[in-house]
Amino acid sequence: MAEEEEGEAGGHHVLLLPGPMQGNVNSMMKLAPSSSASLPHHLSHHRFHPPPPPPFRRHPLSFTNLPQPRDQDHLRCLPDDHPRSDRNALADLYSSMNSHAKPLIRDIILSQTAAKPKITCLIGDGFFGGLTADVADEVGIPVIHFRAISASCFWALFCAPNLFESNELPIRGEEDMDRIIATLPGMENILRCRDLPGFFRGTETNLVDPLKSTVFDCHQTLRARGVILNTFEDLDGPLLTQMRLKFLRVFAVGSLHAHLNYRRVSDAKTTPSTSSFWEEDRSCLTWLDSQPLKSVLYVSFGSITTVTRERLMEFWYGLVNSKKRFLWVIRPDMVAGADNDERVAAELEEGTKERGFIVGWAPQEEVLAHKAIGGFLTHSGWNSTLESLVAGVPMICWPCFADQQINSRFVSEVWKLGLDMKDLCDRDVVEKMVNDLMVHRREEFLKSAQAMATLADKSVSPGGSSYSSLHDLVEFIKSASR
Ligand code: UDP
Numbered sequence: 001m002a003e004e005e006e007g008e009a010g011g012h013h014v015l016l017l018p019g020p021m022q023g024n025v026n027s028m029m030k031l032a033p034s035s036s037a038s039l040p041h042h043l044s045h046h047r048f049h050p051p052p053p054p055p056f057r058r059h060p061l062s063f064t065n066l067p068q069p070r071d072q073d074h075l076r077c078l079p080d081d082h083p084r085s086d087r088n089a090l091a092d093l094y095s096s097m098n099s100h101a102k103p104l105i106r107d108i109i110l111s112q113t114a115a116k117p118k119i120t121c122l123i124g125d126g127f128f129g130g131l132t133a134d135v136a137d138e139v140g141i142p143v144i145h146f147r148a149i150s151a152s153c154f155w156a157l158f159c160a161p162n163l164f165e166s167n168e169l170p171i172r173g174e175e176d177m178d179r180i181i182a183t184l185p186g187m188e189n190i191l192r193c194r195d196l197p198g199f200f201r202g203t204e205t206n207l208v209d210p211l212k213s214t215v216f217d218c219h220q221t222l223r224a225r226g227v228i229l230n231t232f233e234d235l236d237g238p239l240l241t242q243m244r245l246k247f248l249r250v251f252a253v254g255s256l257h258a259h260l261n262y263r264r265v266s267d268a269k270t271t272p273s274t275s276s277f278w279e280e281d282r283s284c285l286t287w288l289d290s291q292p293l294k295s296v297l298y299v300s301f302g303s304i305t306t307v308t309r310e311r312l313m314e315f316w317y318g319l320v321n322s323k324k325r326f327l328w329v330i331r332p333d334m335v336a337g338a339d340n341d342e343r344v345a346a347e348l349e350e351g352t353k354e355r356g357f358i359v360g361w362a363p364q365e366e367v368l369a370h371k372a373i374g375g376f377l378t379h380s381g382w383n384s385t386l387e388s389l390v391a392g393v394p395m396i397c398w399p400c401f402a403d404q405q406i407n408s409r410f411v412s413e414v415w416k417l418g419l420d421m422k423d424l425c426d427r428d429v430v431e432k433m434v435n436d437l438m439v440h441r442r443e444e445f446l447k448s449a450q451a452m453a454t455l456a457d458k459s460v461s462p463g464g465s466s467y468s469s470l471h472d473l474v475e476f477i478k479s480a481s482r
Contacts, residue, residue, distance in 0.1 A: 012120050012481050015109060016146075017132060019097065019125040022277050022303035023383045024148040027230050028125065030256040031146065094213055098131055105132075109139045120481035126154070126227065129220030137223075142480045144251075144473075145224040150382045151236040151252075152187060152410055153197045153403030154229070155243060158218040159184055160200070160211065171200060177423075186242035194423060195409035198401035221247060225480055228473065230254035230386065232459035232466045235415070235452075251473045255386040257365060258460045259470065277303070278361035284327050285366060287357045291325055294374030294446070297434055298367055298393070300329035301379040305400045306336040311425045315377075316352075318430020324438050325355045327373075329362050368393050374446075375418075375437045377430075380404040385411060392453030394418045394445035396433045398425070416448045 018028035109119045119141065124132025126145035136143030147154045163169040168181055177194040184191065193200075199211040221227050226249030233240060233252055243250050253259075288296060299319065301307065307315075312335055319326050352358060364384070367373060368391040376388045380399040385407050388395050395418035397408030405422060412420035419433050437445060459466040 012478055013118060014121045014123055014477060014481070015119045017105065017122065017124045017128075018146070018148070019127040020093070021127075021148075023381050024125055024127065025277075026383050027148050027256055028123075028146055030260060031123070031228070031253070094127070097128055101128070102131055102135060105135050106138060109135070109141070121477050123228065124224075126217060126221055126224075129217035129224070133220045133223040142225045143223075144226045144228060144249075144477075145221045146228045147221075148230065148382065149403040150385070150407050150410070151229045151231045151239050151243070152406045153382075154218060154227075155186065155239050156184060156191075156197055156406060157199065157211075157215050158221075158243075158246070160215045169196075169200065171196070186239040190414060191406065191409055195405055197403055197406050198399075225249065226251055226473075226476065228253055230256050230382065232456060232464075234455040234459060234465070235389075249472075249476065251469045251476075253466050253470045253473060255390050255456055255460070255466070257383075257387060258390045258456055259466070261390070261460075278331070280361055280363040281359040282363055284357055284359045284362050285370065288327065288367065288370045288372040291372040293371055295438075296325045296327055296372045297322075297375045297377055297396075297438060298327050298362075298364075298373050299377040300362065300364065300384065301334065301398070301400070302381040302384055303331070305379045305381075306334055308336050314425050314427045315430055317427035319356065319434065320352065321427060321431040322434035322438075323355070324434050326377075327357045327359070327362070327367065328352075329364075330358055330360065332360055365391075374442070375434070377434070380407040380411065382407060386456075389415075389417065389449070389452055390456045392446075392449045394437055394449045396421055396437055398422070415452060416445075417452060418445055418449075 016028055016032060018024045109122070122132060122136050122141055122143045123146050124136070124143055126132075126147040127149075129145055132143050132145065160169065163181070163184070166183055168183060171177065171179075171193045178192050180189055181191045181193065181196065182189055199214050224247075227243070227247050228251045229236075229240075231240075231252050231254045235254075236252065240250055240252055297319070299315070312330075319328070365387055368376065368387050373391075373393055375396065376384070376393045377396045377398065378384045378388065380395075380397040380403075382403055385395070395411050397404075397411050397418060398421045399405045399408040408420045408422055411417045419437060421429060421433055458464050461467060
């Protein structure tokens with residue numbers, strides 16, 4: 001099949017458009033090599049384009065050379081004086097993208113039409129579902145939405161209006177947090193109010209603004225030709241069944257990074273690629289090499305979450321008091337309101353030397369796959385959750401916002417892969433949970449984590465559900481973008 005024989009102006013040409021957040025870029029950019037490389041005979045004439053030049057730069061990170069938080073900020077499209085706390089950064093990024101990005105994306109698509117091959121399909125981040133559906137309509141190409149959040153979060157947001165109608169929402173204050181949500185299709189009686197995605201927190205009778213826009217964007221996916229989810233049948237089967245009743249096509253292709261791992265094993269010459277906004281400090285891998293098998297707890301709160309200095313200290317005391325080894329990622333912009341991040345990290349590092357190692361940014365996938373890692377204290381971002389699950393590493397979850405609250409509930413109560421520390425931040429709790437995960441309930445959690453890792457691996461192997469779904473996606477793109 002020659003390029004010229006396909007599509008109007010020759011060949012299929014897909015524009016991938018992730019939102020400018022680390023987690024979204026990480027997962028979405030893995031869609032391109034996964035599709036084109038794991039199914040080479042189906043995709044040899046597809047062109048996947050990177051997103052428009054991102055508004056951020058890479059910076060070297062080490063404790064002796066810390067960039068100023070504003071300077072390395074990947075949210076640089078926000079004004080300099082923006083407070084950038086995790087919640088309002090996302091909400092404001094959302095409205096900034098919606099007001100400025102539309103003409104830019106339209107120009108990218110239209111400016112390519114003179115060249116061969118022209119862009120014939122848009123895979124847009126569902127975070128901007130309305131925006132990408134509008135652009136695709138305007139330029140007359142099909143759009144498929146990619147959701148970088150978990151399937152459970154996407155589905156809960158989609159169903160939010162029904163929950164308000166049936167009076168299960170809104171949450172009526174702190175005392176209402178342990179009430180069970182009964183009517184969410186596919187996850188009936190699994191979630192408490194406190195496990196609903198962070199957007200639901202708030203007591204107003206109307207949908208609060210960030211929730212309103214995220215729910216709006218989930219419903220915009222009804223305008224798309226399909227939705228791509230970074231999950232797999234054995235993980236989220238009941239939810240996927242419900243979603244297929246609503247959406248035209250649901251492609252459960254995850255875990256995307258596992259497709260690439262699978263290829264790396266079968267093709268030793270392939271080198272791992274990274275889409276990190278920050279430079280990875282690989283010295284932690286050397287440190288891990290010298291640690292005993294499954295003895296180290298990896299601690300990371302992802303790319304956006306901020307913590308107060310007080311909370312950071314609770315974690316630090318909890319970790320040190322647990323007497324377990326740990327590798328901790330403290331991003332330079334992670335401590336909210338700290339005027340000297342270098343000093344915070346250095347102080348902690350000084351008191352940590354005996355059993356701990358601190359870095360500004362780690363090669364996380366490689367860390368989780370390291371034989372010395374025995375557990376992960378995570379903020380439960382969806383990428384981190386999948387990366388841990390694929391590596392067979394049990395988790396302690398400390399969720400903060402967005403899909404993290406619901407992910408941690410699934411980790412602890414549905415998949416039984418670890419413990420949920422939601423809404424607590426106390427050194428004694430940290431110490432106890434670390435010991436439960438790494439000592440007292442170690443065998444139980446390692447066993448279930450290993451069983452889930454096997455299922456994840458099976459799904460991306462030839463004939464597996466995600467392998468087949470990726471194949472279906474490619475075939476669909478070919479047929480829809482002629
Ligand atoms: N990550 C990394 N090094 C770190 C911390 C995080 O490479 O030191 C990567 C991690 O592997 C994951 C992403 O950053 O792919 C974080 O995405 P996630 O969805 O877990 O959380 P978010 O940053 O969106 O809150």
